[in-house]
Amino acid sequence: MSGSAVVSLSNVTKAFGGGVTALQSIDLEVQPGEFVSLIGPSGCGKSTLLRIVGDLVEPTSGDVVVNGKSARQARLDREYGIVFQDSVLYDWRTVSKNIGLPLELLGWDRSKRADRVREMLELVELQGFGDHRPWQLSGGMQQRVSIARALSFSPALLLMDEPFGALDEMTRERLNAEVLRIWARSRSTVLFVTHSIPEAVFLSTRVVVMSRRPGRIAAIVDVDLAQPRGADTREDARFFELVTEVRDRLREGGLDADRTAPGEGELVVGGETP
Amino acid sequence: MTTPGLVEPLPPGFLNRFGRGLRDWVPAVLVFVLGILFWEALVRGLEIQNFLLPAPSDIVETLWVERDQLWTAASITFREALGGWIIGCSLGFLAALVLARWRLLSTALMPYAVAAGAIPIVAFAPITNNWFGVTGLTSKVVIAAVLCFFPVMVNTLKGLTSVPASAIELMHSYAAGEFTILRRVRLPNALPYVFTGLKVGTVLAMIGAIVGDYFGGASGSLGVQIQRWTGIFAFEEAWAGIVVASVIGILFYGSVALAERRVMAWHPSLRGGRPE
Numbered sequence: 001m002s003g004s005a006v007v008s009l010s011n012v013t014k015a016f017g018g019g020v021t022a023l024q025s026i027d028l029e030v031q032p033g034e035f036v037s038l039i040g041p042s043g044c045g046k047s048t049l050l051r052i053v054g055d056l057v058e059p060t061s062g063d064v065v066v067n068g069k070s071a072r073q074a075r076l077d078r079e080y081g082i083v084f085q086d087s088v089l090y091d092w093r094t095v096s097k098n099i100g101l102p103l104e105l106l107g108w109d110r111s112k113r114a115d116r117v118r119e120m121l122e123l124v125e126l127q128g129f130g131d132h133r134p135w136q137l138s139g140g141m142q143q144r145v146s147i148a149r150a151l152s153f154s155p156a157l158l159l160m161d162e163p164f165g166a167l168d169e170m171t172r173e174r175l176n177a178e179v180l181r182i183w184a185r186s187r188s189t190v191l192f193v194t195h196s197i198p199e200a201v202f203l204s205t206r207v208v209v210m211s212r213r214p215g216r217i218a219a220i221v222d223v224d225l226a227q228p229r230g231a232d233t234r235e236d237a238r239f240f241e242l243v244t245e246v247r248d249r250l251r252e253g254g255l256d257a258d259r260t261a262p263g264e265g266e267l268v269v270g271g272e273t274p
Numbered sequence: 275m276t277t278p279g280l281v282e283p284l285p286p287g288f289l290n291r292f293g294r295g296l297r298d299w300v301p302a303v304l305v306f307v308l309g310i311l312f313w314e315a316l317v318r319g320l321e322i323q324n325f326l327l328p329a330p331s332d333i334v335e336t337l338w339v340e341r342d343q344l345w346t347a348a349s350i351t352f353r354e355a356l357g358g359w360i361i362g363c364s365l366g367f368l369a370a371l372v373l374a375r376w377r378l379l380s381t382a383l384m385p386y387a388v389a390a391g392a393i394p395i396v397a398f399a400p401i402t403n404n405w406f407g408v409t410g411l412t413s414k415v416v417i418a419a420v421l422c423f424f425p426v427m428v429n430t431l432k433g434l435t436s437v438p439a440s441a442i443e444l445m446h447s448y449a450a451g452e453f454t455i456l457r458r459v460r461l462p463n464a465l466p467y468v469f470t471g472l473k474v475g476t477v478l479a480m481i482g483a484i485v486g487d488y489f490g491g492a493s494g495s496l497g498v499q500i501q502r503w504t505g506i507f508a509f510e511e512a513w514a515g516i517v518v519a520s521v522i523g524i525l526f527y528g529s530v531a532l533a534e535r536r537v538m539a540w541h542p543s544l545r546g547g548r549p550e
Contacts, residue, residue, distance in 0.1 A: 078448060078449060088438070091540055091541065092465070093540075104449050133542075
């Protein structure tokens with residue numbers, strides 16, 4: 001394994017009580033500057049995998065290295081920022097203070113904090129909303145605040161757990177474009193969990209397709225769409241090819257795991273993913 | 275985060291809307307005035323005996339004539355209620371902090387706390403009079419404190435522990451320790467619940483103090499006076515005492531509700547108020 005990977009997972013397995021294997025033998029490396037999506041049916045362990053990288057869940061076995069450190073040390077050193085499906089903004093803090101929360105915990109002084117918060121508000125295009133309360137913003141704006149908070153302390157890695165899963169399709173597409181813009185500007189590395197195929201293809205440099213019971217990596221699809229991507233990308237013939245490819249890989253993974261578990265390897269194309 | 279749904283003696287936001295435009299108040303004031311006029315007319319028209327129900331005008335007159343005695347009585351009983359409220363609420367809050375921190379303790383003790391909360395504690399009033407002295411304030415303070423303890427503890431504990439898992443995960447992602455999580459997330463999250471407990475506590479503290487007085491209180495206290503007046507058929511005076519008790523109760527509750535409004539200007543339930 002190369003020493004420069006931002007995330008390096010080798011042989012990671014997670015078993016919950018009751019003999020349920022959530023993840024089995026996961027090997028994955030994420031290089032600096034990559035945008036990697038984890039996609040799979042519910043219950044494939046993609047969110048658990050993200051939490052293992054963030055040291056919020058402990059793996060049963062295997063090695064997790066984040067930025068050259070153990071996952072625990074990486075968390076203690078604040079090597080990553082995280083965005084959840086629910087924006088997790090605190091109502092008792094203004095938008096600015098929510099964004100500045102990690103900076104407060106890092107002990108930044110007030111003026112340095114204010115400068116950075118202003119920068120972040122600009123980055124997510126929410127200038128003028130700093131003194132608002134989170135509940136005064138729309139769902140899409142709340143999620144942008146949550147992204148600004150995750151990036152405020154310039155972590156090496158951004159973990160995103162279905163950040164736009166609760167938003168309507170139009171807001172979601174707009175935020176997808178925004179995430180790409182932010183990603184290009186902040187040069188961060190992103191690990192992104194989703195169950196939307198077009199979202200995964202549009203955003204990622206690589207899509208990791210997972211299957212369930214137990215959660216495994218079924219395939220990895222390289223996304224060779226040109227950067228920067230925009231509204232045109234979604235009309236591109238290559239975009240549709242890649243969407244189809246990811247969907248096929250999902251079907252293979254989803255169905256053989258479901259119908260012939262615990263066996264694997266059979267190809268059943270054309271069925272419905274439950 | 276969600277607003278607590280426990281005991282609310284008044285409709286939510288009733289006193290929170292204090293002074294938010296006179297128009298909201300006109301219907302309520304009208305009902306009050308009409309109610310009093312109807313009462314007055316009923317008593318005068320049907321010549322109702324004053325031991326059954328004195329006329330409002332007579333009660334108001336008595337309020338003025340007996341103002342010194344009533345003021346003394348009110349101040350004694352309010353001190354009992356306030357002392358009990360402060361002690362009971364503080365202990366309830368601290369107990370909730372301890373129980374929230376040590377879950378095992380909480381699972382071991384909560385069933386008893388809930389059961390104890392269901393006991394009609396005022397039944398103990400004659401006993402606490404034996405324990406802490408009939409004529410002193412202490413026995414009444416104790417009753418009021420015990421009454422306040424449970425709602426504050428149960429509500430606070432609920433507020434401290436009903437934090438969404440992702441809010442805690444977020445703090446863990448920043449390598450925050452338990453104390454930081456308590457200060458930055460659990461306590462602010464619990465605030466609306468704490469205030470629900472504090473407001474319920476004001477009502478219970480007044481009940482505790484007055485019922486305590488009924489079993490023999492400090493001479494001149496409100497409960498003792500009301501009982502004495504009914505004993506000597508001074509019904510206008512007794513009613514005046516009841517009015518004073520009600521007014522104290524409402525002001526007590528209202529000032530806590532007002533404090534809540536100031537402290538929690540950020541809360542979505544107070545959306546009408548401009549955030550600071």
